[in-house]
Amino acid sequence: MPNHSASPNVAGEKPVIEAKGLRKEFGRTVAVEDLTLSVFRGEVFGFLGPNGAGKTTAVKMLVGLVFPTAGSARILGRPPSDPAARAHIGFLPEQFRFHEWLRADEFLDFHGQLGGVPAKLRRRRVQETLELVGLASRAQDRLRTFSKGMLQRIGIAQALMNDPEIVFLDEPTSALDPLGRREVREVIRTLRSQGKTVFLNSHLLSEVEMVCDRVAIIDKGKVVRAGEMSDLLSSQHEVEVKVGEVTPALLKALRGRFQVLSVSDSVIRLSVGSEEAAPQVAATVVQAGGQLYRLTPLRTSLEDLFVQVVEGGEGERRDL
Amino acid sequence: MRALVMARFTFREALRKRILYAALGLTFVFYLLFWTGCYFAFQEMRQGHMPASITRYAAAQILLSGLYVVNFMAGLLAIFTAAGTIANEVEQGTLHAVVPKSLHRWEIVLGKWLGFALMLSLYAVISSAVAIAVVYVLSGYLPPSPVQAVALSVLGVMLLLSLTILGSTVLPTIATGVVVFMLYALGTAGGMVEQLGNLIRNATMINIGIITSLVIPSDVIWKMAAYLLQPPAVLDALGNLSNRTTGPFTVATAPSQAMIVYSILYTATALGLSLLLFQRKDL
Numbered sequence: 001m002p003n004h005s006a007s008p009n010v011a012g013e014k015p016v017i018e019a020k021g022l023r024k025e026f027g028r029t030v031a032v033e034d035l036t037l038s039v040f041r042g043e044v045f046g047f048l049g050p051n052g053a054g055k056t057t058a059v060k061m062l063v064g065l066v067f068p069t070a071g072s073a074r075i076l077g078r079p080p081s082d083p084a085a086r087a088h089i090g091f092l093p094e095q096f097r098f099h100e101w102l103r104a105d106e107f108l109d110f111h112g113q114l115g116g117v118p119a120k121l122r123r124r125r126v127q128e129t130l131e132l133v134g135l136a137s138r139a140q141d142r143l144r145t146f147s148k149g150m151l152q153r154i155g156i157a158q159a160l161m162n163d164p165e166i167v168f169l170d171e172p173t174s175a176l177d178p179l180g181r182r183e184v185r186e187v188i189r190t191l192r193s194q195g196k197t198v199f200l201n202s203h204l205l206s207e208v209e210m211v212c213d214r215v216a217i218i219d220k221g222k223v224v225r226a227g228e229m230s231d232l233l234s235s236q237h238e239v240e241v242k243v244g245e246v247t248p249a250l251l252k253a254l255r256g257r258f259q260v261l262s263v264s265d266s267v268i269r270l271s272v273g274s275e276e277a278a279p280q281v282a283a284t285v286v287q288a289g290g291q292l293y294r295l296t297p298l299r300t301s302l303e304d305l306f307v308q309v310v311e312g313g314e315g316e317r318r319d320l
Numbered sequence: 321m322r323a324l325v326m327a328r329f330t331f332r333e334a335l336r337k338r339i340l341y342a343a344l345g346l347t348f349v350f351y352l353l354f355w356t357g358c359y360f361a362f363q364e365m366r367q368g369h370m371p372a373s374i375t376r377y378a379a380a381q382i383l384l385s386g387l388y389v390v391n392f393m394a395g396l397l398a399i400f401t402a403a404g405t406i407a408n409e410v411e412q413g414t415l416h417a418v419v420p421k422s423l424h425r426w427e428i429v430l431g432k433w434l435g436f437a438l439m440l441s442l443y444a445v446i447s448s449a450v451a452i453a454v455v456y457v458l459s460g461y462l463p464p465s466p467v468q469a470v471a472l473s474v475l476g477v478m479l480l481l482s483l484t485i486l487g488s489t490v491l492p493t494i495a496t497g498v499v500v501f502m503l504y505a506l507g508t509a510g511g512m513v514e515q516l517g518n519l520i521r522n523a524t525m526i527n528i529g530i531i532t533s534l535v536i537p538s539d540v541i542w543k544m545a546a547y548l549l550q551p552p553a554v555l556d557a558l559g560n561l562s563n564r565t566t567g568p569f570t571v572a573t574a575p576s577q578a579m580i581v582y583s584i585l586y587t588a589t590a591l592g593l594s595l596l597l598f599q600r601k602d603l
Binding site: 026060063064065066067083084086087089091092093094095096097098099101110111113114115116155158159162168 | 600
């Protein structure tokens with residue numbers, strides 16, 4: 001696991017979001033065990049994990065909704081409980097339940113006021129954010145009449161009213177159709193182009209893969225893998241071989257040199273050190289008396305990495 | 321100050337509550353009955369050539385009964401409009417978008433308190449004024465200290481509001497409504513026990529009354545208001561009856577000023593405690 005301490009990054013910048021040993025217990029349940037991570041300015045940071053891994057609780061600690069049992073969090077160098085720190089963040093909650101008796105423009109104006117946006121600027125921001133999320137034509141409509149997808153989008157608009165430096169989005173696309181998801185991706189890209197930091201909590205891995213620069217995968221309230229998206233994906237080299245018959249001798253030979261991920265009927269999946277290992281795999285199969293029908297180098301997706309890290313557990317995998 | 325943003329929002333939200341319109345409807349029905357009752361009562365008294373002092377006494381009693389109802393309605397309104405103000409918003413998750421904004425948590429609770437306080441005060445003041453006006457128009461009777469009495473009635477409502485908001489920060493909506501309403505009922509019952517204890521000179525009953533009024537001083541505040549609404553002649557007469565009370569709405573002896581101070585401190589403490597508890601609440 002890469003060491004992910006809350007220290008300056010290579011460029012010497014200080015993190016804008018910093019968690020050190022964050023822990024949250026609800027009674028006897030440990031929701032977040034020990035969370036340490038740093039997010040730097042301008043990053044789109046993907047925060048992944050299976051349901052119940054403690055993602056939402058972790059985000060809630062970072063935005064000041066939940067108080068940690070132990071450890072500390074810093075937003076722009078200040079604790080999340082400090083309103084001065086929160087003046088620079090936007091947050092879309094997972095449940096996105098709002099005061100539905102308000103009209104869309106009133107709702108945004110109210111949240112702008114809460115965020116300290118001056119009256120003069122507010123009207124313009126309401127218009128801008130409504131346009132950004134594609135709801136400009138519904139400004140006068142009550143939220144009660146909105147679909148779930150529209151509520152989620154107005155929720156994103158609400159998070160952007162104060163023109164925040166850091167935007168926390170907790171499952172921003174859960175209620176959206178593919179078109180809506182694409183729009184949200186565009187919003188995230190726009191935010192990145194404006195130099196903002198986005199903390200994206202999601203279990204939609206393809207989405208994260210498309211927009212995030214860096215990810216952390218958490219499981220059981222701990223970061224189990226973190227790093228640059230490109231590093232994480234390219235460090236994984238897998239090869240699938242189809243053979244005539246899987247014999248113990250063949251398996252033994254393969255295990256001697258590579259990591260066997262799975263075996264089913266005549267297909268064996270291997271993790272290898274690099275792409276150059278493919279010919280060695282072929283040679284090993286042949287030397288062990290196997291018949292090689294097919295050899296396919298696999299491109300690891302974030303999903304593969306996720307499943308491998310979370311479901312298999314790293315340790316278990318090495319024992320194979 | 322962001323608390324004022326919350327206050328305005330809460331006031332607008334409170335004006336949308338169905339329970340408010342139900343209460344206003346019931347208040348209106350009550351006024352119709354009250355007017356009708358007053359109209360015939362005073363007409364009969366005039367025709368029967370009652371002595372002025374008796375008419376005044378009757379008018380004071382009728383006004384007290386009317387204000388008792390208004391006061392009770394305002395109390396119920398405080399409990400049932402505010403019971404969910406924190407609890408329900410936490411359950412629904414609507415606070416999740418509000419709390420991370422750049423305001424202190426206490427500003428949210430204080431703002432909610434102010435919003436409800438404004439709405440409830442308007443209700444209490446206007447509906448009390450209407451009751452006083454009805455009796456004045458029909459009988460010519462004006463109570464001695466109406467402003468102070470209405471102010472006390474408002475204090476009683478603020479006390480219940482603060483207690484309700486405190487409940488709402490720690491309990492679910494229904495539980496808050498039930499607990500505060502039961503405390504309110506307990507206060508009223510305790511007040512009756514004390515009054516009865518005074519009548520039959522039973523120390524235990526008086527002590528029970530005192531203890532309940534320490535637990536919740538809502539009834540004491542009402543008694544003080546009621547005392548201020550009675551004409552001095554009635555009080556003199558009651559005094560001569562050596563502390564005997566002649567009806568549920570009459571108060572022979574004013575509760576001590578200390579109890580009023582206690583009630584104000586009680587209200588402030590309940591509000592302060594809810595600000596404090598919400599400050600550290602996990603949402």
